[in-house]
Structures are given as structure tokens and as C-alpha cells.
Amino acid sequence: MLNKTNNTKNSISNKYSKIIKGLENIFEKIKKELVKKKELSKDKTYLNSRKIYDGVPESKKVYNRYHVSFLTAIDGLPKLIKPKRGSNLFELRIYEGYSEDAVRRKIEMFNKDELKIFDDTGLYSVFFGEQISGPLMPSLTYMLAFESMEERNTNWKKFSADPLLSIFSLATQFNATPPAKHKFLHPVVFIDFEAR
Secondary structure, eight states: OHHHHHHHHHHHHHHHHHHHHHHHHHHHHHHHHHHHHHHHTTOHHHHHHTHHHHTOOGGGOSOSOOOOOEEEEOTTSOSOOOOOTTOOEEEEEEEEOSSHHHHHHHHHHIIIIIHHHHHHHTOEEEEEEEEEESTTOSEEEEEEEESOHHHHHHHHHHHHHOHHHHHHHHOGGGTTOOOEEEEEEOOOTTOOOOOO
């Protein structure tokens, strides 16, 4: 029993060590971005180039508001995957858990077998991240890429019919995982996506 307790403590300690290391990397990147932003505020070429953007009137505004969230990759998909050429529809899905444990169980589902079912049924993953800071905590956010809405609908039907999925729904530890909210996004010409 003592050995099992020590293993659990070590597992928790390792998870938080990874999160802390991830946060340190994020803060280092933020510092670099702040330095770049300061440099850009004095760069005449940049300031001249953005005049059209800065001149957009309120009636043609680009966005209402935006928010920033920090996500940490899940073990089953530790980095971004560049979408295949021809991906014209992106589905952003967010599981807002009623508790941290509900989100943990959902992540465990993905890490165990659900990501494989995604791959097998044509639900093309771009990223999966647990939110560690931002307005929708606790939550898991992920993005899928498709060529079209038809492909998306067909492949979600394949996923729903997969026999392994029914095993998950019977497993008590995966019961009561939160339903996902989703948004559809379309690529714009100036996106330069680079998987790191």
C-alpha cells in the first residue's frame, strides 16, 4: 500500500514538475515577445506597414474582443500537428469540466485510446491542450482539421459508430465527462502555421 501511495505521489509530482517547466518556458517566451513588441513600436517600416490595419473604422472592425489562454499539451499528443494540405475547415472543441477531475478523466480517455480512434476515423488532430490559465477553467481544448463540412460530418459518424467507443461509455471512470462546445474556423491567407 505504501509503495502505491509513493507511486501516486511521484506521478503527481512529475505532472506538476512538467507544468512548472512548461510555465517557465511560456514566461520566457512572453518576455521575448514583450521585447519584440517594444522594438516594433519604434520600427518605422513596421509602423508604416500597419497604417491600413490601424485605420480600419469601428464599423469594419476585425474582432469584438479576444482573450488569451495558456494550454499545456496532453501526453497523447505532445505537440502541434501541421494540418494536411487542403484543410479548409477547422473545428475548435472545448470541454468545460464541472470539476478538475472531470477534465482529468476526459484527458485520460484521449490518452488511452480515443486519439487512436480519431486517427482511424479521419478526425485529424491539430492540437490538444489542458487549460492552465484563462477564462474557461477547468477545460480541455482541441482542434481538428477537415477539407470540408461533408468530410467532417462523415468522419464524426464513423467515430460515433466505432465499437471501441462504446467500451468507453460503459467504463464508470469515464462517465460524466463534459460535453464539448465547438466553433468552426476557416483559414485565412496570412496564417503561417509551423509545428514546433
